[in-house]
Amino acid sequence: MKTREFKKKLYKQLAVVTKALSNPTRLEILDLIAQGSVPVEYIAEHIDQPVANASQHLQVLKKSGLVETEKRGKYNYYQLAGKQVYDVWNSLRNIGFSRNSEISNLLDDYRSKKQGLKMISRDELLHKMEKKEVYLIDVRPKEEYDLGHIKDAVSLPKMELSKRLEELPEEKEIVAYCRGPLCLMADEAVRYLNQEGFNAVRLDEGFPEWKAVNLPVDE
Known part of the structure; x- marks a missing residue:
């Protein structure tokens, strides 16, 4: 095989990976399974797609080497094919934030319309956790919390927020987090808690980002 033909073959194989990452639904799936290993039915429910559609997207991700499966009984569980895959997804997302102003504008516009959402950084949260000044809540579904969560976070x-307000301390700042910077569950939770009179803020990232830098987690 000639050198030029060989190079084309290499780039063609790399394009399999980039093509897999070119679909917004598949990016949403990566964001979801970064939380932990889950079956296709769970994925389909949480990306609002039929199981058949979710399966097709998962097969593309699997063929590209980004996702792998584990058989548990009669179900296949899907997970990221190693930390390197998460790093690629995280880098892609960060490039999007830094180079595509439309992404930041969309989030800023959404949050400004939701009465000015307050954010807290990872370093600020760590400082306040050391001083026991905050009450940390994980607003993801319980299934994802059980797969892994920030240490000392409460599910x-x-x-369930409206039914469990009495569990929240009124004297502490409440910090909510969810799947990551693109996840809006924490935004909605913070807005609701502020309306109910609590001092609530949103962590500007999620559980995968916390875990990726080796901060304390429970799994």
Whole structure:
């Protein structure tokens, strides 16, 4: 094989990966399974797609080497094919934030319309956790919390907030987090808690970002 033909073959194989990352639904799936290993039915429910559609997207991701499966009983569980895949997805997302102003504008516009959402950084949260000044809540579904969560975080799924307000301390700042910077469950939770008179803020990232830098987690 000639050198030029060989190079084309290499780039063609690399394009399989980039093509897999070119679909917004598949990016949403990566964001979801970055939380942990879940079956296709769970993925389909949480990306609002039929199971057949979710399966097709997962097969593209699997063929590209970004996702792998594990058989548990009669179900296949899908997970990222290693930390390197998460790093690629995280880098792609960060490039989008830094180079595509439309992404930041969309989020800023959404949050300004939601009465000025307050944010807290990872470093600020760590400082306040050391001083026991905050009450940390994980507003993802309980299934994802059980797969792994920030150490000392309390599971309080967004859908259960209105029924469990009495559990929240009124004297502390409440920090909510969810799947990552693109996840809006924490935004909605913070807005609701502020309307109910609590001092609530949103962590500007999520569980995968916290775990990726080796900060304390429970799994």
